[in-house]
Amino acid sequence: MARQAAEKPAVSEEKPMSFEIDPSIHIDESSFGNAIKAYQDKLTAINKINLATFISLSGKALVHNKWNCAVSNPLQKESIERDPELLPFLRQYLQIPSLYIEVTVDAALTPKEAYEPYTDEEKLKQLTIDRPAMTKLQKLFKARILYD
Secondary structure, eight states: OHHHHHHSOOOOOOOOOOOOOOTTOOOOHHHHHHHHHHHHHHHHHTTOHHHHHHHHHSEEEEETTEEEEEESSHHHHHHHHHOSSHHHHHHHHHTOTTOEEEEEEOGGGSOOOOOOOOSHHHHHHHHHHHOTHHHHHHHHTTOOOOOO
C-alpha cells in the first residue's frame, strides 16, 4: 500500500493565473504605442511579419492594466494569443508585471470589399441602391427594363 502511494505522481494544485484590473495602474497611450512599435520592429527583424501586421491592425484599448485587443478574424486572435514573447516584452518595456491581454474578434474591423456589379441586372440594382429616385421613376412610369 505504501508502495502504491509512492508510485503515484504528486498532483500539484496550481491555480490558473488570473488577472484583475488594478485601478492604481495607468498606462500612458504614447508609451504603450512605443512599446507596441518596438515589439513590431523586433518581429519584423526576425521575419514574423504576419504577426507584426496583426498587432498593428488590431484595435487597442487600455483599461488600467488590461489591454483589450480587438482583431478582425479568429486566425489573428489565435496568432496573438499564441505568441509567447508578446506579454513578457510589454511587461518589461512598460515596467508593469500585472499587464494582461484580452483578445476579441470584432467583425467591424474587417475591411469591406468594394462591390463591382458586372451584369446589367446587377448594375441596375446598384443604381437603384445608390439613387432611390430611380425606383420611384420606374414605378411612376410602370417601366420594365429588358436586357438583350
